[in-house]
Amino acid sequence: MATPSSSKFFGNPVVKWIEHRLPIFSFVDHSLGSQYPTPKNLSYWWNFGSLALAVLMVMIVSGIVLAMHFTPHVTMAFDSTERIMRDVNYGWLIRYIHMNGASFFFIVVYIHIFRGMYYGSYKAPREILWGLGVVILLLLMATAFMGYVLPWGQMSFWGATVITNLFSAIPLVGDYIVTWLWGGFAVENSTLNRFFSLHFLMPFLIVGVVVLHVWALHVHGSSNPIGIDAKLHVWALHVHGSSNPIGIDAKGPQDKIPFHPYFTVKDAFGLTVFFIVFAAVIFFAPNVFGEPDNYIPANPLVTPEHIVPEWYFLPYYAILRAIPSKLLGVVAMFASILVLFILPWLDTSRVRSARFRPTYRWFFWIFVADCVVLGYIGAKPPEGWYLHIGRLATAWYFAHFLIVLPFLGWFERPLPLPASISEPVLKGAKATLMALAIGFGMLGFGAGPASAAGAPKPPAQKWSFDGVFGTFDAASRQRGFQVYREVCGACHALKQVYYRHLRDIGFSEDEVKAIAASVEVTDGPNDAGEMFQRPGRPSDRFKSPFANDNAARAGNNGALPVDLSLITKARPGGPDYLHALLTGYSDPPAGVKLSEGMNYNKYFPGNQIAMPQPLNADQVTYADGTKATVEQMAKDVTTFLAWAAEPELEARKRMGMKVMIFLVVLSALLFFVKRKVWSDVH
């Protein structure tokens, strides 16, 4: 019926047999195939809908896999997440895909939303389509929030506490609701359990609403950059082979083209370009969107100094804090999203595309800038100028919707609209570059952690494992292990590392056995029901110097020596900070009075640290003859601990290089395929 290739397909007897019973092929053909008319002038900004769908699929697949290995219990959530990173086959890859996939989901969805705002895609007859999109956004936010709680780090726990406490602002019943959400009197195991269950459920709710969203889309088709309704005439002739187009102006030029192959190939090309950016983050900067504090296990007794939500929540967080009333702040925060539901009626202009609305175009970009400012303010402490700017930006956010848009429709004089979509298809490369620029802009903006007060930024060191090609300096790492074992290990545990992992840093099977056997570990119970001591085995965790945290505190003047397994990931500045701390001891400057038992360290937040200077010259004797200066030992032990925190680092970068090369070639191929396919449209 349609194109020669598709009529050949539908003529196939097997296809005919199935079609007669379940018309699934024609359903697909009408949904995403040659029977779905699409405006030919869609720019690359229209790729973000299919990109969002692709990310949703990636998140569901990687999430189901992670759920196979994750344990939603307060004592095991953090450790089982680390086990995924260290011991599950490709676990680090799948977790980094899922973790960064959340951020990329929001990047894609926010661009999709801003595109809808710029081109007036929400206007009649697409109000329900738009509203369903806002429902998806809300579900997405709830899903992302609950997912962030699961690894049970400090930010997980305190994020959960703060967000659930939002509901306590509800008059009269607020406290009951919060207790009900928690299943207890604080965020605890029951909370973690139900968040896991709901985090698993909600993506499937999203899929359901996406089906409605796409259904609504198919009723009137995609909007387009010009914003006028596309004419179907020649397309209808072309596809249906009849002179009876479906009630559309027959005088128009060819405005619509079949979705397949034109937009399947365009979406496929866009997807590979997106995957290049996504893969670059997964393989070379997997923690760029994250907070170091979330690599510290949850501690219900200590709140981190700066609580910040994930970057995609920062604008709402800024609105919450801008209003000096608990209830009104929460109301404003929710209203900032709910206002989107009535956007189609707030915007009184009958012209869709901002291309023909010279004044609205300005207000649109001011609004985008306002959202970015809110995001920036959300990451900063709520004090001084930040608070004032946050309040102004919040006021503008609502003014844009409630004042600017309703009045602009009356005052603005739109440019004359063209009679049809005659304009050539937008230059793709330019739009893609802009999208990438925005993506990277958001990336940089999400990556600015609040620096610790009262300590200078640690000086940047050159590390062997830095950069895209960096690998661990093997000799330095082994020397660092010696420093840990002989010095740090006296107080600091390394719980996420097992003796068997030492094979990865160049120890032989027998050496690993000897190292493990040098400690006595408690095992049991034996046949007599008693615990007993036995030599360590490679399958044991590194033995902690203290039996438990209380013993560790008691042995260290009340200060808990932190676990070092993730130390370079769990501190802003990472290896640089650790190196600076180890070498940053000195006598206190004049005028600084230290508390009893404390030591002065330039780089420690607050400058007073309970740990006395740990490294002194020649404290260890290196077998390879390297001179054990403080600087050398600090470098070595930092290299070792960087490996302990990221044992997958070398494998990750190696795989990343291959994936990047592959994706670049594939996207180049698809670019040419796309150009070829589109050659008869241009």
Place this chain on the structure above:
Amino acid sequence: MVNTAHSPTASHGAEGTRRDFLYLTAGAFGVVGAGATMWPFIHQMNPSADVLALSTTEVDVAPVAEGQSITVSWRGKPVFIRRRTQAEIQAARAININELPDPQADQARVKKPEWLILVGVCTHLGCVPLGQKTTDQRGEFGGWFCPCHGSHYDTSGRIRKGPAPANLPVPAYEFLSDTTVRIG
């Protein structure tokens, strides 16, 4: 997908060949990439490094008296260790192995005649046979009896009667000393 693209203006010949080559190359690349992407998602279900690290178990067999058995856990499965009596050893060796469903000499199933070490999982459908306790039912051949579907094993752990197709498997093991066995 892409090779169904229809281009009415493209002619046959060199232009068409170049186009087909481009579509096929891109399609092949896509398929290879999709296939390679699947591997991590499949391999993640294989045993992880921590599970593999626990694949040996050391057992002190000194307390086991003649005629007694102990059950230890190895890779999540029960391993039967029986210290056989002379009578049991002779019973296992005094038969014509060609008459067995799964012919195997007792000598090939032990390292020391006294110690019989078996994976205690019925080869029929995975139940744990009875016979470890002296009070258990041991079947018609004095070894083990699987109550699920009635398989009888002899004092060498060989299948003698019932639906099970094979003898109880012997795991890899090693005597580290006279009284210590490492399984796996």
